[in-house]
Amino acid sequence: MKSSLKMALGLASAIVASTAVSNAAHAEDLTLCWAAWDPANALVELSKDFTKETGIGMKFEFVPWTNYADRFLNELNSHGKLCDLIIGDSQWIGGAAENGHYVKLNDFFDKEKISMDDFVPATVVGYSEWPKNTPNYWALPAMGDVVGWTYRKDWFSKPELQKEFKEKYGWDLGPPATFDQLKQIAEFFQKRQIDGKTVYGASIYTERGSEGITMGAMDVLYSYGFQYENPKKPYEMEGFVNSADSVKGLEFYKALYDCCTPPGASNSYMGEGVDAFKSGQVAMHMNFAFTWPGLQKDENVGGDKIGYFVNPKGPGGAQFAQLGGQGISVVSYSDKHESALKYIKWFANKDVQAKWWSLGGYSCLNAVVKDPKFPASQPYAQAFLDSMAIVKDFWAEPSYAPLLQASQKRFHDYVVAGQGSAKDALDGLVKDWTQVFQDDGKM
Amino acid sequence: MLNRTAENVARATPEPLARKVRGISDKGLAWLFISPTILLLLAINIFPLFWAIYLSFTNYRANRPNEVVKNLGFANYQRILGDQDIWIAMQTTAHFVFWTILLQTLIGFTLAWLIDRKFRGHAFWTTLILVPMMLSPAVVGNFWRFLYEPQIGLFSYVISFVSGIPPTNIQMLSNVSLAPWSIIIVDTWMWTPYVMLICLAGLRSIPEYIYEAAEVDRASNWRQFWSITLPMALPFIMLAVLFRGIENFKMFDMVNLLTGGGPGSTTEVASITLKRQAFESWRTGYSSAFAIILFVAVFGLANIYVKALNKVKQR
Numbered sequence: 001m002k003s004s005l006k007m008a009l010g011l012a013s014a015i016v017a018s019t020a021v022s023n024a025a026h027a028e029d030l031t032l033c034w035a036a037w038d039p040a041n042a043l044v045e046l047s048k049d050f051t052k053e054t055g056i057g058m059k060f061e062f063v064p065w066t067n068y069a070d071r072f073l074n075e076l077n078s079h080g081k082l083c084d085l086i087i088g089d090s091q092w093i094g095g096a097a098e099n100g101h102y103v104k105l106n107d108f109f110d111k112e113k114i115s116m117d118d119f120v121p122a123t124v125v126g127y128s129e130w131p132k133n134t135p136n137y138w139a140l141p142a143m144g145d146v147v148g149w150t151y152r153k154d155w156f157s158k159p160e161l162q163k164e165f166k167e168k169y170g171w172d173l174g175p176p177a178t179f180d181q182l183k184q185i186a187e188f189f190q191k192r193q194i195d196g197k198t199v200y201g202a203s204i205y206t207e208r209g210s211e212g213i214t215m216g217a218m219d220v221l222y223s224y225g226f227q228y229e230n231p232k233k234p235y236e237m238e239g240f241v242n243s244a245d246s247v248k249g250l251e252f253y254k255a256l257y258d259c260c261t262p263p264g265a266s267n268s269y270m271g272e273g274v275d276a277f278k279s280g281q282v283a284m285h286m287n288f289a290f291t292w293p294g295l296q297k298d299e300n301v302g303g304d305k306i307g308y309f310v311n312p313k314g315p316g317g318a319q320f321a322q323l324g325g326q327g328i329s330v331v332s333y334s335d336k337h338e339s340a341l342k343y344i345k346w347f348a349n350k351d352v353q354a355k356w357w358s359l360g361g362y363s364c365l366n367a368v369v370k371d372p373k374f375p376a377s378q379p380y381a382q383a384f385l386d387s388m389a390i391v392k393d394f395w396a397e398p399s400y401a402p403l404l405q406a407s408q409k410r411f412h413d414y415v416v417a418g419q420g421s422a423k424d425a426l427d428g429l430v431k432d433w434t435q436v437f438q439d440d441g442k443m
Numbered sequence: 444m445l446n447r448t449a450e451n452v453a454r455a456t457p458e459p460l461a462r463k464v465r466g467i468s469d470k471g472l473a474w475l476f477i478s479p480t481i482l483l484l485l486a487i488n489i490f491p492l493f494w495a496i497y498l499s500f501t502n503y504r505a506n507r508p509n510e511v512v513k514n515l516g517f518a519n520y521q522r523i524l525g526d527q528d529i530w531i532a533m534q535t536t537a538h539f540v541f542w543t544i545l546l547q548t549l550i551g552f553t554l555a556w557l558i559d560r561k562f563r564g565h566a567f568w569t570t571l572i573l574v575p576m577m578l579s580p581a582v583v584g585n586f587w588r589f590l591y592e593p594q595i596g597l598f599s600y601v602i603s604f605v606s607g608i609p610p611t612n613i614q615m616l617s618n619v620s621l622a623p624w625s626i627i628i629v630d631t632w633m634w635t636p637y638v639m640l641i642c643l644a645g646l647r648s649i650p651e652y653i654y655e656a657a658e659v660d661r662a663s664n665w666r667q668f669w670s671i672t673l674p675m676a677l678p679f680i681m682l683a684v685l686f687r688g689i690e691n692f693k694m695f696d697m698v699n700l701l702t703g704g705g706p707g708s709t710t711e712v713a714s715i716t717l718k719r720q721a722f723e724s725w726r727t728g729y730s731s732a733f734a735i736i737l738f739v740a741v742f743g744l745a746n747i748y749v750k751a752l753n754k755v756k757q758r
Contacts, residue, residue, distance in 0.1 A: 070722060070723070073506060074722075077505055077506045077508065077725075079508075095506065095507075098509075099506065099507060099508065099509055100509065208703050208704060208705040208706075208707075209703040209704075262594070263593040263594060263611040263612070263614055263617075264592060264593040264594065264611075264614050264616065264617050265617075266614070266616065266617035266705065266706050267616070267617075267702075267703060267705060267706075398507070401506070401723055401724050401725055402724035402725070402726065405719055405723050405724045409528075409707075409708060412705055412706065412707045412708070413707035413708055414707075416617070416705060416706040416707055417619050417705070417706040417707025417708070417709055418619065418707075419619075419707050439502070
């Protein structure tokens with residue numbers, strides 16, 4: 001009886017002790033919020049090393065892209081404590097900094113000797129700084145991303161198609177150097193029979209609900225000469241947003257949509273683009289670089305069948321690409337700043353960044369991307385590097401949301417619904433954006 | 444039995460409490476019982492309404508909690524009423540409400556009339572017809588999106604088979620002219636059974652002896668329909684129209700799932716515009732003003748309609 005009593009007491013104290021230990025561990029758990037996509041899975045894998053090193057557990061809150069902004073901006077605006085760390089979209093940085101959602105990291109970077117000079121400059125400006133081009137840091141560049149293109153290398157290398165193409169257009173079928181060439185290739189493949197199946201020219205961004213068509217159209221407009229504002233006079237947009245070159249760029253995007261996309265592709269973004277490419281529907285595919293590791297591994301279209309190219313040049317020779325990607329920030333409303341900063345410090349480490357790249361994440365650390373072995377490390381590494389060198393980003397103002405909604409509407413109305421002209425769309429956009437900045441008291 | 448239970452409860456009630464309760468009047472007791480519900484309603488319905496009215500006169504933005512809130516007077520209302528996009532959204536809503544109600548009423552009443560014939564197996568057909576109404580709008584929206592798919596969608600293939608047009612040319616959700624109809628078709632498919640049910644209740648409430656009297660008077664079937672069936676079922680039809688009108692005026696889920704308001708803004712009904720302004724552009728004050736305008740419009744129209752309904756019932 002005595003021994004069974006002792007055993008019971010021992011068992012009870014063991015349970016109490018283990019519960020206390022596990023509670024203590026859980027109290028240190030960090031929650032990281034991000035979008036639900038392939039790189040997030042890589043980050044889960046990578047973060048296991050952080051837990052091993054520090055004993056701090058990691059929990060993840062991943063939300064699909066279509067709800068990502070709504071969900072997490074609501075969380076930040078309501079001062080929620082769900083996220084200790086957040087990998088927020090590049091355009092949120094202005095609002096998050098001005099509204100106090102993110103912890104300013106300057107002092108921490110100084111203390112831990114983390115230098116922003118060690119990161120790709122475009123990612124520092126795009127993901128970390130607010131105001132732009134000032135040394136005020138609110139995030140550590142975490143996931144480099146940029147819009148680029150994939151193509152069906154196996155189709156492009158078919159001798160009969162190469163011959164026919166050369167006869168028709170007078171140049172060798174291969175990755176296009178200009179947007180005009182891209183359109184010619186897209187027209188060439190549109191509704192062509194390949195391996196007994198009807199295929200189409202290109203998959204481009206046309207999504208209306210979140211940011212799709214803006215990312216796609218801007219990706220073309222930049223290289224045609226579009227500028228957000230007068231470089232000498234901030235917020236002066238007349239003649240820049242709606243310049244003659246911008247109009248031509250938007251007309252090109254509509255022409256590409258009309259001539260060369262698969263039927264019904266009127267609301268297509270990252271997921272739909274990947275589906276179109278993976279199912280062998282399209283010869284070329286516009287998408288963020290994060291999709292490339294997954295496509296490279298795909299049994300049907302990956303391996304030797306896929307190639308990558310940088311966003312082509314515009315008619316004047318200018319070449320830009322739409323920046324994607326995000327920085328990692330500490331949420332002000334979290335009670336675990338110390339542990340969250342530990343994570344940032346760990347994540348900034350060179351070895352961790354190298355592993356991040358090997359797992360399918362896109363490192364922004366110079367030591368990783370400027371390594372001589374980097375371009376050959378993956379078939380898409382060179383295209384990624386070249387693309388990151390020519391990036392431009394959408395407004396990152398605190399009012400980025402209404403600015404984005406305006407461009408979504410204007411672009412979709414013109415490109416997909418065919419309402420009005422490109423000039424009308426861009427004039428309307430100047431009007432809408434002016435109103436937003438006037439409401440903000442910036443004009 | 445009931446009296447005995449009441450007596451038992453009264454006996455079991457402790458004396459001090461019983462004394463207190465005895466001091467409360469019937470009216471007081473009634474208030475005591477309904478006050479939790481009233482408090483709940485005040486908290487979740489009335490307070491938000493008044494709060495929204497207050498916000499509609501300000502420049503408040505929910506994503507700028509630190510910003511000073513300014514009183515704008517009627518500026519938000521003026522801006523909404525002068526905004527061409529808002530008027531286009533209202534026209535799109537009106538188009539959608541008109542056609543869905545017309546089709547649902549015509550088809551719903553016809554189905555109810557047929558079911559009311561009580562033919563063999565009518566119970567089975569009634570159940571089958573009701574199935575779409577029982578599904579979740581999210582499920583309906585998603586599977587119709589696949590049905591409308593130009594390359595693999597069954598709908599496109601059926602239309603192609605009948606018309607000879609290649610299925611890839613039937614782009615229900617991408618075509619500016621077809622997209623509004625694609626939503627009208629789905630809403631009609633889903634909610635006609637609801638209208639049918641209400642109409643069926645109306646038809647079944649007509650006393651049989653009226654038809655027997657009409658038979659004695661040698662009234663034709665056509666005459667019976669126009670003089671008995673339709674007038675007597677009219678209040679029910681009007682009720683169905685009222686319910687569907689209110690529902691479709693605020694239609695959001697189906698449009699969001701099928702087209703998201705596109706292509707362009709072709710199917711952007713008022714509720715989608717409201718959601719974009721409130722939760723994507725974060726213009727909380729502006730969107731509150733828009734919500735109040737919509738509320739007043741629906742409330743006003745519904746009131747006029749209910750008065751008309753009461754007149755029809757009194758005839």
